[in-house]
Structure formats: structure tokens, C-alpha cells
Amino acid sequence: MLRGAFKELVRYPSALAGLVVIIFLVAVSIYTVVTIPYEEAIRLWRGGEEIWGDVPKLAAPAWFNNFTAKKRPLTIKMTSDDEAGVERKQAQVSDALWTDDVVYSFDYPYDDFPQEIAITLLAEVREKAPYVSVVWVKPDGTEVRLADMAVEGGKRVYRVSQDEKLGRKLKLPENVNPVVGLFAEDPAAAEPVPMKGTYQVRLEGTLFEPEDTLQSKLVVYGTVYGWAGTDHLRRDLGIALLWGTPVALSFGLLAAMGTTVLTMLIAAIGVWYGGWVDALIQRITEVNLVLPVLPILIMIGVFYTRSLWAMLGVIILLSIFGAGIKTNRAIFLQVKAQPYIEAAKAYGASDWRIIFFYMVPRIIPTIIPSLVTLIPSFVFLEASLAVLGLGDPVLPTWGKVIDDARANGALYQGLYYWVLEPSFLLMITGIGFAMLGFSLDRVFNPRLREL
């Protein structure tokens, strides 16, 4: 039966399209789980500054540059230990004075300004903090003295965007990021344009003890990053998109299967035993109709636990006694009237044997399409819970990304990629399964075949 059904199925183009989408999603899931194991994903998604520190905030995907005339900058990162573009000179000036000069050189061929410039200084000292001067050199030779600072406490981070004095020094208008002043040809212009060429950052370090060391890191934060962009916490959205796939698929599949199987069993039991069992199931179904699913989930999410798997259990529990019971019951009633059931009773088959071996197999053809069509609703339900802020607190899921986007006003700020990427994935998941489900429906339910 199955092979005939499959042959029948591939005649429908929508079924093929659906299958392609599902296979793609399953492949992505397997790839994700293998390359970024669970703990790694959690670490990347929740980790601290070491993971996110050098990543720009709210950056669009890097491939945007292929479609826009204005090329946006990628992030440029250099440390004092690098070889390319870094010139380092260490010398001893006197008994108690050492110098450690580093000159960073980088090319800037982009049409738009970077988001931020951060210079991190790390010093290992015995007592006296080293002293560092930072000078910025534009391609046309203009020098700007950025800062003179002591590296107190072993670490000092200098961020250009937070340096108000610099803004005033460069005579920038109010509310303009000082970074613009360091890159623009004419900072005071209405629409400034960055100067292209080779920029240099000169760090002149002075150390006061023989064994002291001084390391530095220069990060020029771009405004595009990676294949998916970043969010407001500098996290690579790609991780959430990739890991959201297995989460969504497994959640949808488990919920759909759990609901379908349990609905089928309960309907079968009700029909077979009849009498008060059947009536009880009917009453429970009616009560369940009145129970508001999402508000109850909200209550559980707020009061008890937001764990995805707990939610899964509750969702299945609330979904079993739904419309599915009525349709399953109608079919089982038909099956019960069949002569082979009577024959089975005659030869002494136990109730369970009849239910499992005679009744359930009859309903499987109708169950399969509804199961597949049910999967998208659960995928979207998980996304709904995440948008409400009740998503699993640990797992990165698509719904979580949409929630973050909404909470941070992505649509108002024009950060469309943030909303569109997870939405697109949700959409193709939903459509993929729905297309397959509809075609399965037409294959397994002949009444609809001509239609």
C-alpha cells in the first residue's frame, strides 16, 4: 500500500516541492546538530564578551553588499601579535623607561562608515601602569590625537563612539558619531562620505618596569557581518537560525505525533468500549473546547516553567480532546460495524488485540495526512510562545529571534533582515509540510482525488 501511495504522491508537483523543502530542513538540522553541538550552541548564544565582543551590533548580512551600490564595511580586527599590517617597535629609552610602539595599517575601500572603533589595551605589570598615546592617521596624512591614557587595572578599552571630547575636537555637529569624524572627507557635510585609502593607528606605549608587557587590539566594527547578520546583543543570527531548525522540526513532529496517536487511541477505546467510556470522552471533549489553550500555556509559562518540553506535554494534553476525536470516532464506528470485527470477537480476541490489530490500521491512511498538516500549527505555536516571551529561555529558536526583533523595534528601525530571516524559515517550514500534507490527503482520501 505504501509503495503505491508513494508512486501516486510524486505525481503531484506540490507534494514534490513539499518533500524537497522538508528534506532540505532535515539536512540543515542534521548538519547543525553535528557541526555545532548543543552545548556549543548554548555557549555561543548566551556567552559573554569573549564571544560577542568583536562582533558588531545590529549588523546586516554580509551578502547585502552584493546588492547595494553603497558598500558597507566589514569588521576589521587586528592585534599586536599579528604580522600583516602591524609594525611593532620595542626599545629601552633609559633605566626606568621602555617604549612599545605599534602601528596598525588597514585598507578602507567602503562607502559607509563603521559602527564603532574600539582599542583594547592589556598590560601585565608589577606595579606601575603603562601609559599609551593613540594617534589616528587618515589616508591624506591628517593626524588626530585620540587619547592619552594609563592602563589601570591591567585592561583598558577605548571606544571612539563614546568619546564626546573627540566629537567636539573634530567640530562635528551634535549627535553625530565621532567615528564619522575620523573617516569622513568633510565631517561637517550634510551627508559625509568616508575617505578611502590606507588608515593608520599609532599606539605609543610607555612602560616603567622591565618585565611589563603591553598587548593591544584594534577593532573597527563594520555594519555587515556573516551570512545572517547580528542582533542587538551582537549575536550571530546564523546560530539561532540554524539551531532553530532542529528545534522547530522536532517540536512540531513530536507534538503532531503525540497528539495524533493519542487522539486515535482514545477515540478507538471510546468507540470499542462504548457506554459510559464513550460518553465520558465526549464530555471531556466538550469541556476541553472551552479551555483557552494559549492563555493556559501563558499561565504555565509564567508560573511554572518555560521549558520547551514541558510546554510540549501540556500542548499535547490540551490538543488530544479536540476535533480530531470526533472524526476519528466516526471512522471507528464504521470499522466496528464490519464483519471481521465480529469474527475476531467470536474467536476470542481480547479487546486490546482488536483495537490494535484491527481498528487502528484502518485509520492510518486518514491519519497520515492530518498528522503532516498538523506539524506547521505546532511549529507556529512554538514561535507564538516565543514571541510572547515564554519561549524556552536557553534554546535559540526562530520565535525567539522574532521576539527580540519586535521588542527592539526592528521594523521601525528598518532592520528588516532581523524579522524576515526567521519569518522566511517559518514560512517555508509551514508551507512545505502543508503542501505535502494536502497531497497526502488527496492520495489517501479518494473522494477528493478528482477534486
Added chain:
Amino acid sequence: MAEQVGGPAPQGEQRGTGARGAPSTWKRLLRYTLTRLVALFITVVIGVYLTILIANMGGYVDEIRRSQIREQIAIKFQNDPAFRALPPEERQKRIDAEVAVEERRLGLDQPFLVRSFNYLKHALTLDLGRSENMTSDSGSRQVRLIILERLPATLVLFGTSQVVLFAIALFIALYLSRHYGSWLDRVFVALSPLSSAPGWFYGIFLILIFAAWLKWLPFGGMVSVPPPESPVRYALDVAYHMILPVMALTLSSIFISVYGWRTFFLIFSSEDYVEMARAKGVHPRAIERRYILRPTLPTIITSFALGVIGVWMGAPIFETIFNWPGLGRVLFHAVQLFDTPVIVGSNVIFAYLLALTVFLLDIIYAIVDPRVTVGGGRQS
């Protein structure tokens, strides 16, 4: 739902003329309404009780009551100058003593089962307590008012969109059943998987296109700020803000509804009695109305009812996306503020609303079901 209708009427009653048949059918309708009402009431009671059980398994409903009592007593004592003169430990002891008395009076020291029925009684009379952080539009902190004051906004939005959806879907489904196989037919069938996405999902896209990009329609909210003075302009303003949400709700349900109903119409229009009517020369519109629409309407209404219920459930997210000041958004805010009384109260009111929806649709079903003719008799 078919089982609840009081069986097919004996032939004699149904064939009566309007004058003779009407009282008996009205009586039947009345009896049906009452039985449904009672059944639904029992269902609501059980549903609300389950809600209370869930909420109080973690003792949250208890906490609501306890903190309310404590607050009331503290306020009472604040205004007593003699009390304020006492040292802090003495004050605390007095408050605790009063709280204990009050709790005993209200039965809060009794076992959970007894207490839960107490809550049930309160919940059924909509005495849902006072909120922790939220305030209603009229300045009250009664949970009941906080939620119910937002009910009209939700009803306006969802009611309108459901009516629009029903009308459009019915019209298109009938049209498609007549033009089976046309390109429009195939388009709708092909697009039916699009209905797996909920309304709020489409809402995001519509906002993106029409508000953010094209700037034709507002981002959300129910009225502009400041709201127009005259009632007519106010109504128009609300309608203007309703365009996107209604569109979103319609988009998310229309394809699957049209697909299902049109299939149903097609199955029914191939029945023998329809062929007979066509052979008799009955006008096609009359055929549609009497022979196809009438028998299928109960099933269509059933499926529509389930759709409406589904839409109710999506209200919290939907209203938040569109910033629509309704029930759903109240629940959303309550979640963000962790306002327990409002969350629990919202559940109770949602249960009521669901029951009401089911009830109304049952009534409509009973009226529409040909076995319960209200006008009485056959039309000739």
C-alpha cells in the same frame, strides 16, 4: 454538534403551515437553547475550575488573596493614629493577628479542595480580585474592569474580521464550485498551504509592506493621536486602523476555508437531487441556495466556529503586534509585568468568551439546520 439537535421531527409537524408549525418549532428551539445553555454552563464551571487548579497548584491564587488581605489591613491601620504611635514590632504583631483572623474568616486556612470551590464561586461571579500593577482605563484596579473594559475593542476587531472572512470565503467558494477547474480554482487550491501561518505572522509582513515601506497605512493602534472629535470621523479612523489587522486575519484563514468549502460544495452539487432540480429547470441561483447551501451550511458553520475559536486564542500576540488595545494585549502586558491576578482573571474571561462563542454558534447551527425549521413548513 449534530448529536445535540433534538432528532429529526416527525413528518406531521414539519409539513404544517407557518401558522400551525411555528409554535412547536419555536418551542423546540427554546428547549434546545436551554439545554445547550445548561450544558455549556456546566462546561464553563468545569473549565474555570480547571483553570483555578492549574493556577493554584503553585499556590498563586492563594497568594493573590493573601496579599490582597494584607494590603487592605495595612491600609486600614495606616489611617489609625493610635496605631502609628506603636513600636514597629508591635505594629507587625497587630497586623499579623488581623491578617490571621481575616484569613480564617475567608476560609484560607482550610484545605485546598475547599478553598478551590471558594475561588470558583468568586470566579464565576467575575469577582477576580485586584491587580498588582495594572490599572484599567477608568482608573480602577479591579481585574474584572481591567479586562472587560478592553472587551469592546477586541470584539470590534475580531467580529468585523470574522464577518468579512465568512462573507468573502463563502462568496469565493460558491463561485469556485461553479467554475471548477478554472485558473482561479487552481490558484486557491495551490495557495491553501499558506493558511498554516497564524494571523499575527501575516500581520508582521503586512506592517512591513504597507506601513514601513509604502507608508500607506498606520503601524498599529486603534485610533490616531489625537483622536478625532466627531463620532463619524472617529469611526472612520478606527476603520482605517482596522484595515491591516482585518487583512491579516482574512489572509491567514481564507485559502483553507475556501478550499474546504468549495470541495464540500462540489461534493454536494453532484448529488442526485441537485441533478433532479437542474433537470426540472430550477434557476441555478435557487439551486445553489436551497439544494446546496442549506444542507452544507451546518458543516460550514461548524468549521467556521473552530476557526473563530482559533482566532480568539491568537489574540494576545495578534493584538500586541498591531498594538490594538484589546483583551489579548492586556494579557500580554500582564505577562510582562508578572501581574498574577490579571493573568488568572484573563484565563477565566477567555473561558467565558469561548463558551459564549460556542453557544452562539450552536444557536446559529440550530437555526440553520433544516431539521429545525424556524419558519415552519416547506417552501414552495
